Amino acid sequence: MSRFDCFVVFAEMRTGSNLLEAALNALPGVTCHGEAFNPVLIGFPDKTALLGLTQAERDADPLALWSRIKAAKGLNGCRFFHDHDPRMLPVLLEDPRCAKIVLTRNPVESYVSLMLARATGQWKLGDAKYRKATPLAEFDAAEFEAHLQSLQGFQITLMRALQTSGQTAFYIDYEDAQDLAVLNGLAAWLGVEGRLTALPTSLVVQNPGALEDKVANFPAMAASLAKIDRFNLSRTPNFEPRRGPGVPGFVGCDAGLLYLPIRPELEAPIRDWLAKLGPLESDFSQKTLRQWKRRHPGHRSFTVVRHPLLRAHLAFAALLSQDGMLDTRAVLRRSYKLPLPPEGKPMAPQDWAAGLLAFLGWLKANLNAQTSLAVHPLWASQSASLQGIAQVAPPDLVAREDRLAEDLAALAQMIGVPAPAFDPPQGDTAPVKLADVWTPELEQAAAETYSRDYMQFGFGPWKRKKG
DSSP: OOSOSEEEEEOOTTSSHHHHHHHHHTSTTEEEOSBTTOTTSBBBTTOOEETTEEHHHHHHOHHHHHHHHHHSSSEEEEEEOTTSOTTTHHHHHHOTTEEEEEEEOOHHHHHHHHHHHHHHOOOOOSOGGGOOOOOOBOOOHHHHHHHHHHHHHHHHHHHHHHHHHTOOOEEEETGGGGOHHHHHHHHHHHTOSOOOSSOOSSOOOSOOSOGGGTBTTHHHHHHHTTTOGGGOTTOOOOOSOOOOOOGGGOEEETTSEEEOOOSSOOHHHHHHHHHTTSOEEOSOOHHHHHHHHHHSTTOEEEEEEOOHHHHHHHHHHHHHHOGGGHHHHHHHHHTTOOOOOOTTOOOOHHHHHHHHHHHHHHHHHHHTTOSSSOOOTTTSOHHHHHHHHHTTOOOSEEEEGGGHHHHHHHHHHHTTOOOOOOOOOOSOOSSSOHHHHOOHHHHHHHHHHTHHHHHHHTOOOOOOOOO
16 A cells, blocks of 8 residues: 555745656555646646636635545645745645655746746746747846745755654755656655656757856856855756766777767777787676776776767767768758758858858757757767766776877777877867868857856867868
């Protein structure tokens, strides 16, 4: 027998409650009935009734609606904010068979998101292509203080009620609502049998950028909050799906070096260099990888990163040329209006820069899980790829493609062997060379699209090179 008969999601506006509700409703046998006790509406905008009760009937007797929610088939619940019907709060908190899910978000982010939603009138987003033009928010210190006080006051009320009644809640953060493993942990905690195999696609994050890109008076906001460092104002939210380690692609050599490739990898020249040090081993499983590590005490592992603009340029070339990208090209033409040439026709060199720029614009939304297409390994951020690799094999060295000969020589020195000669590969293998189409606009677009990679790996501008 399940320990819960119903559930409530305690949240606030712009904390990701729509995203979390979509995930809950994707679980078999689970139904979240929106903001059932919002005094302005009943459940959802434009609805006049919920489970057979009108808004007037609910207002006269909110317990009648709660009884119907609890009695509905499966595990049912609703979202509840601090300004919803106060008569229901003790009913929800005092029932130990009502599961409490507490959704939180950085208060500054929720405040800015609220300002943007009010300015655009857009409260949900199903696909980035429908995003309305968003003006910059104006930070108002007094208004934010009132916003913060209401959030903190409600959280204190919840915490004390749970403590004094001996209950616990499932706490989930805004970004955790995009984490499949956390959502399935919530399903297990609720006691339901179903599990999610993918994140819901009906909604995407509306404004995934950094706060400084969304607030008109960001320096003034930072100054007014300078004494409160818990808001982490410089953080860039990361909604890119987490990546697996890709263990089968690892390459080890008998001298004790292990190459951890990030696609599109420089496999051929690095394999050739490793082979000069000893026999190679690949096609690992996690078990055989552990065995290799035990057989090679003192081993060193490494990966290689390349400049994000060059990476996007090569990914664009692969998109245009690979047979396996046929469906992807069709979607990009049809749904996102990217200026890709017809099938079988190469892109003219004079059109390459405009096509790459459009691709980078789409890519920014794709990496933030705001498009209908999954993030492909060819253009996934290198920081996300490295996080996946580090789950099983944190690299000793993150080498840079533009100084690979020096970095590989340092690796050989680490394991005490002479460094074989390394023949640097041709960096730009696209039919149209980046050096011939580079513009400052492309440079800026790459920096905005791959901002985490620039920050994590210290990349500067890609310098235009002569032929």
